[in-house]
Amino acid sequence: MRIHFLLLSAALISFTGINAQKPILIMEDTLKIGSNKYPGISVLIPEVEYAKTRTNWVRLQESGTRSKVVDESGKMSIFGANSKSISDTPFNILSDIVDRDTVLRLTASFELRKDGYIERSAGEAEVAKAKSFLFDFAKQQYIDLVNEQLKTEENRLKDLQKELSSLQRNQSGMERKIRSNNRRIVFEKDRILVLNNELTTLSAAIYEHNLQLNSLETGAERDEKQKYIKNMEKQKKKATRSVKKSEKNISKAERAIKDANRAIPKNDTTQDRIRRSISDQEAVVQQYVDKLNRVKAYK
Numbered sequence: 001m002r003i004h005f006l007l008l009s010a011a012l013i014s015f016t017g018i019n020a021q022k023p024i025l026i027m028e029d030t031l032k033i034g035s036n037k038y039p040g041i042s043v044l045i046p047e048v049e050y051a052k053t054r055t056n057w058v059r060l061q062e063s064g065t066r067s068k069v070v071d072e073s074g075k076m077s078i079f080g081a082n083s084k085s086i087s088d089t090p091f092n093i094l095s096d097i098v099d100r101d102t103v104l105r106l107t108a109s110f111e112l113r114k115d116g117y118i119e120r121s122a123g124e125a126e127v128a129k130a131k132s133f134l135f136d137f138a139k140q141q142y143i144d145l146v147n148e149q150l151k152t153e154e155n156r157l158k159d160l161q162k163e164l165s166s167l168q169r170n171q172s173g174m175e176r177k178i179r180s181n182n183r184r185i186v187f188e189k190d191r192i193l194v195l196n197n198e199l200t201t202l203s204a205a206i207y208e209h210n211l212q213l214n215s216l217e218t219g220a221e222r223d224e225k226q227k228y229i230k231n232m233e234k235q236k237k238k239a240t241r242s243v244k245k246s247e248k249n250i251s252k253a254e255r256a257i258k259d260a261n262r263a264i265p266k267n268d269t270t271q272d273r274i275r276r277s278i279s280d281q282e283a284v285v286q287q288y289v290d291k292l293n294r295v296k297a298y299k
Helices: 050-062 124-214 220-296
Strands: 003-005 025-033 036-046 070-072 075-081 091-100 103-113
Touching (some): 025 124, 036 091, 036 124, 050 075, 050 091, 050 103, 124 220
Antiparallel strands (some): 025 036, 070 075, 075 091
């Protein structure tokens, strides 16, 4: 039995975190259906899923013809298949797929005419066509699989990058909040200074006007003075409330700054961890890119 190895030597390198690269193997073989044996060709397809590969194999056989694949206990047959890669005229295919854990074995027998099967004794050219037909199918299944693996790893990388961007936005927001609250503190302190000066002036004025009030007789002038003093006392109460409000705003801003200053180092630590994860994941993605390129280079 001849075995044709379809893997470049470079593809034998294995990588941590991904399945070791396996070859596609193709060989002349025998297909057994019931008590009958037919000359056939087998191809070993690494890693691929049985159900998906079987569906694709059925679809390929039914392409270009109205004939349908018949399944009898896992053995497939189609009469009147049509592929110029095999023959200019319709032909029959008998086949089966066996799942061997990490590899699928697809065996097919091609009947070009009644009891005339593709085999080496019938001609090298026909055998080469059949091998190429099966190899191309196997290669495409492997490419599709590695593309899916690559997409999965690329999505993981994108998720990490999104997480990092979110952390960076959060940190920028916290830094803006610190600057904004520092400006608020300066503003409120300046406001308190102005209000305290106003309170000092009002207190002194109220004291002086009360002294004047004590010397006034009952009458319009005394009533007017009392109104004036009462108005100043209202202004004093308003200024006092404003001072308390500014003090509360300062306390609130200081708490916000404290919270942000406590959160930023944690954010930095998380960003560093995510950056390392991104670097590791970029290496994984590159490994799958390399794996895909090697599979595409199979001949």
